[in-house]
Amino acid sequence: MLLDQQYLFAPGPTPIPDRVKAAMNQPMIAHRSQEFPKLLEDVATRLMPVFGSENPVTVLSGSGTSALEAAAANVIEENDVVVVVVAGAFGDRFASICETFGANVHRLNIEWGAACTPEQLEECLQSIPKEIKAVFVTYCETSTGVLNPIKALGEVVKRFTNALYIVDGVSCIGAVPVDMKEWKIDILVSGSQKALMLPPGLAFVAMNDEARAVIRNCKAKRFYLDLNRYLASYETDKSTPFTPAVSLIYGAQEVCRMFEEEGFENVIKRHLLLKEMVREGLRAIEVPLLTSDEDASPTVTAVRTIDGPSKQIKKLLKDKFAITVGGGQKKLKGEIFRIGHMGYCTPFDVIKVLGSIEMTLKFLEGKDVLGIAVKRAEEVWMEHV
Amino acid sequence: MLLDQQYLFAPGPTPIPDRVKAAMNQPMIAHRSQEFPKLLEDVATRLMPVFGSENPVTVLSGSGTSALEAAAANVIEENDVVVVVVAGAFGDRFASICETFGANVHRLNIEWGAACTPEQLEECLQSIPKEIKAVFVTYCETSTGVLNPIKALGEVVKRFTNALYIVDGVSCIGAVPVDMKEWKIDILVSGSQKALMLPPGLAFVAMNDEARAVIRNCKAKRFYLDLNRYLASYETDKSTPFTPAVSLIYGAQEVCRMFEEEGFENVIKRHLLLKEMVREGLRAIEVPLLTSDEDASPTVTAVRTIDGPSKQIKKLLKDKFAITVGGGQKKLKGEIFRIGHMGYCTPFDVIKVLGSIEMTLKFLEGKDVLGIAVKRAEEVWMEHV
Known part of the structure; x- marks a missing residue:
């Protein structure tokens, strides 16, 4: 790489x-x-x-x-x-x-x-x-x-x-x-x-x-x-x-x-789209989320590793795909990882991180998930294009 | 300009x-x-x-x-x-x-x-x-x-x-x-x-x-x-x-x-040179300094305006030559201006500021000082080349 x-x-x-x-x-x-x-x-x-x-x-x-x-x-x-x-x-x-x-x-x-x-x-x-x-x-x-x-x-x-x-x-x-x-x-x-x-x-x-x-x-x-x-x-x-x-x-x-230039109301909409793409994509590959849709922020999504993908996922995302996500803090240390999707972030970035999670899960757990989260995220995106 | x-x-x-x-x-x-x-x-x-x-x-x-x-x-x-x-x-x-x-x-x-x-x-x-x-x-x-x-x-x-x-x-x-x-x-x-x-x-x-x-x-x-x-x-x-x-x-x-790369001892020597060039140059055109040579910092030189060049000098340096110097602070407000000569600063920069002060004094007060401060600064520099 x-x-x-x-x-x-x-x-x-x-x-x-x-x-x-x-x-x-x-x-x-x-x-x-x-x-x-x-x-x-x-x-x-x-x-x-x-x-x-x-x-x-x-x-x-x-x-x-x-x-x-x-x-x-x-x-x-x-x-x-x-x-x-x-x-x-x-x-x-x-x-x-x-x-x-x-x-x-x-x-x-x-x-x-x-x-x-x-x-x-x-x-x-x-x-x-x-x-x-x-x-x-x-x-x-x-x-x-x-x-x-x-x-x-x-x-x-x-x-x-x-x-x-x-x-x-x-x-x-x-x-x-x-x-x-x-x-x-x-x-x-x-x-x-x-x-x-x-x-x-x-x-x-x-x-x-x-x-x-x-x-x-x-x-x-x-x-x-x-x-x-x-x-x-x-x-x-x-x-x-x-x-x-x-x-x-x-x-x-x-x-x-x-x-x-983007229009601040569009900035807000973009973040709602990023949130929905991340959550729907992860859900499509049965990766458990920490929060309900209603309580979730449009800027960051917490993924449960305690009953979901192995804790190794964070390290592998980094080592294999050069993707940095956040770990869990304090009492959630080791129990979650966090995907930031805010600021200078587009739907293509969400596709990138979802694709990497698919490949990491395939690699780590042999799960047959390639393309599934990405497909779902693209569907969500298309509803807003 | x-x-x-x-x-x-x-x-x-x-x-x-x-x-x-x-x-x-x-x-x-x-x-x-x-x-x-x-x-x-x-x-x-x-x-x-x-x-x-x-x-x-x-x-x-x-x-x-x-x-x-x-x-x-x-x-x-x-x-x-x-x-x-x-x-x-x-x-x-x-x-x-x-x-x-x-x-x-x-x-x-x-x-x-x-x-x-x-x-x-x-x-x-x-x-x-x-x-x-x-x-x-x-x-x-x-x-x-x-x-x-x-x-x-x-x-x-x-x-x-x-x-x-x-x-x-x-x-x-x-x-x-x-x-x-x-x-x-x-x-x-x-x-x-x-x-x-x-x-x-x-x-x-x-x-x-x-x-x-x-x-x-x-x-x-x-x-x-x-x-x-x-x-x-x-x-x-x-x-x-x-x-x-x-x-x-x-x-x-x-x-x-x-x-x-420069060698930190050379960084220190460079600042001593800048100080000497500024002070000797200003002295050559009879611009009064606030501090004695012994007490003066190698990083900043204060020039007296109260009994020296007009207070307008700071504004003219800016307007005519795009040179920003510092003003006086608190009880020295209006009585001095300050020339910073530290960090990413070379002898050429000192020549630049001295030349601008010469031209400003000529413009403001008709003083026949063109080239004099610069000449003195070059002499000081040459002792160290």
Whole structure:
């Protein structure tokens, strides 16, 4: 095989389009120059429809986790009561961050592989007699491939509490619909390396005015991730308080152009098609999936290996077909693998990964599956051509 | 003029070599893949001589300030007494970070434009009766172009205290000598966008074993910048706790190759030459400098505008010659401009900026200086060819 041809189907980082690479290669500029404010403002405003935000999106330089921390550390003061929906490793991380910063954290534990229902959240919120400062929910739980019903959960949050509704959109924003106002989201965060088709290194925070007021008054200690500094710097001169990752912001500008050219509603449709092709294809060769169709994210699909294909499948996909998929995390380690299908991903990529899974199953288990998943995926695709 | 030809002489971000851009354009890889640990280990160990570190260098995804915060927030507990040498805007930022995280901060204020002397530090340390937890010093104070005498200050720190010696090397590491063991530095931090010839977005922390022990026992709240997480993740599987800025790390690998090809001792000599050319050239046309030769950094030179060329010079350099220099910061705003000459910078670049300053002075003030600074710089260069 051509060793340089590697196929990245991890649920992030995801492949980078050539034109985004080219954009990132533009000559470096100083962040205190005349040019940078134009660039930052352009990106911050063009991302607004992608985040369903009425305010420009705040750009941080850091991993997705830096945005999760920013969302928590700018809101939480010692002993504040918060609720975190934990339906996988990233809900668990959100809860750990809240605990680190001194919150009294109520974890609403959901079976890994299922979404949180409005009824579960309502019951949890009703059981807490104290004032709740914030409710944290993961939109797409990357570790399980579950998409939580953010709109319906927002209804519950605002009906039963005065809490801020804070959503982790790291592994789906840029591939799914979202409307912060209609869905009652106060803070929505994401990272660059998933559906946004960029290398890792940028993190995004969209805040409504209510959230900004809470953040302004929050006494908690923070410096690098102090959102007030970012908001003030943007307000004053469309800049950032600290040297930003300029090349990645150039890349983000090109991604915005690509979204606008495809039409963001078509980006969303494409991801729904990718999801359906992956799931229908795998189902056609009797590979068991972790989540129901209803709970599944359009960006990542978790495959059960515990009662399905051998755990060796992940290694063989890599060794024989140069295909990288994600493994299981924490308590799902060894029990699943995960196929990322977001960002710079087309139906042909799904055919590629399904074909490789067919050949790997034939190789590993002698299963007579060649062409079957691909055929089913093509049928699904043709319904949308 | 060719509008696309822009010349970046800001004291960071600095220009990116084409081969570093090419390296950053390598296909994206997953950070939980087989490939990433090899990349990270390679970079972390190849950076050791650049940081004068006996341990692999820890790589964070963030601005340089994230590394300053990491150095403070992983060491300081509530009411710890610390000393911060403040000789400019970045010393001031280091002090603000320490205050944010609850330290009892003694600021040793040095006149902006001068370096801290060992005597000044000794007097300050002797005047504090309490146990000092850490002493923070800026190696190159970017806002003034001053290089503090880190080795001599380290002697004083360790003679008079048991404090950790923590050094901000953001705007010089990669261009200057440093030896953490011999110079008694416990923590040395830097950023990617200055002498390291990378876009902004990576931050680096080198720690000796004593610092690691303090960090391990520190009870302060931190998550994204918790250095214990980075050390543990590197120890376990040569990875990072959170999705790292992979493309920039590819770039860092290429920068290490470039340093090795040039020979790091030659990189250091080149910067000394650039400094001498800039200073001698400006002196030949009677442009006043902020700092003495002895205190001046080889990476950035501050020019006085208050009693020298008009404040308009910065704008004209940009408008007429597409040359970006840095302005003055905080209390030096409007009083100086700053020429960055670090990283991917050659003697020809110095000739370019000096020639443009000559032409701008002729244009602005009718001064008969054409060719004079350039001639002097060429003379200096020829002594070293």
